[in-house]
Amino acid sequence: MLWIALFLAQAAAPSQIQRGEALFFDAQQGCGSCHALKGKGTAVGPDLTGLGRLGPQAIAMAAHSTVTQYVQVIKLKSGGASFPAMMGKKDDKTVVLYDLSKNPPEKKEIAPEDIASSGSNDVWKHPPAANKIDAEKLADIVAYIKYASTGTKKAVDPADVR
Numbered sequence: 001m002l003w004i005a006l007f008l009a010q011a012a013a014p015s016q017i018q019r020g021e022a023l024f025f026d027a028q029q030g031c032g033s034c035h036a037l038k039g040k041g042t043a044v045g046p047d048l049t050g051l052g053r054l055g056p057q058a059i060a061m062a063a064h065s066t067v068t069q070y071v072q073v074i075k076l077k078s079g080g081a082s083f084p085a086m087m088g089k090k091d092d093k094t095v096v097l098y099d100l101s102k103n104p105p106e107k108k109e110i111a112p113e114d115i116a117s118s119g120s121n122d123v124w125k126h127p128p129a130a131n132k133i134d135a136e137k138l139a140d141i142v143a144y145i146k147y148a149s150t151g152t153k154k155a156v157d158p159a160d161v162r
């Protein structure tokens with residue numbers, strides 16, 4: 001009988017990793033709408049699998065960062081307003097751009113010569129930084145990232161990801 005009670009208690013309270021997984025792929029928090037992790041999610045931004053071996057503080061700092069390294073502001077010769085974008089696959093004929101002014105980001109395939117200019121990003125903010133994600137949620141997400149990439153089940157303390 002005892003094991004049934006234990007099983008039910010476990011089923012009722014999701015673990016930190018389960019909460020983190022739900023948040024990661026949630027339509028609102030949406031890390032998974034821009035990041036791949038162990039083959040799941042959408043690779044608009046960097047794949048987060050390699051980040052899992054870093055400590056919780058380092059992962060949180062990267063998520064909170066207001067400085068962008070890869071995002072560029074693109075203007076097309078074919079017209080329209082400039083927009084912040086991540087560049088994806090590129091060959092002689094096409095370049096993939098993920099338009100970050102759209103939510104979720106919109107994939108565009110354009111001809112490389114259609115790019116009128118690309119400049120450093122001063123308009124787009126990483127969502128967890130822009131929305132000041134709360135520490136409890138970020139701790140759950142970081143626990144899930146670490147679990148998905150390394151298999152560790154170690155709890156992440158919200159105090160470490162503020």
Ligand code: HEC
Pocket residue numbers: 024029030031032033034035044045046048051059062063067068069070071086100105126127128133141
């Ligand atoms: C709208 C798309 C989008 C969403 C949503 C998003 N990210 Fe990102 N993220 C990016 C982009 C784009 C970059 C690269 C920014 C740059 O440096 O130019 C990035 C960078 C990062 C980095 C740094 C990675 C590295 O290798 O430098 C981490 C960590 C990260 N995101 C975590 C998260 C987490 C955790 C969430 C959910 C709470 C999240 N992101 C939600 C688009 C997104």
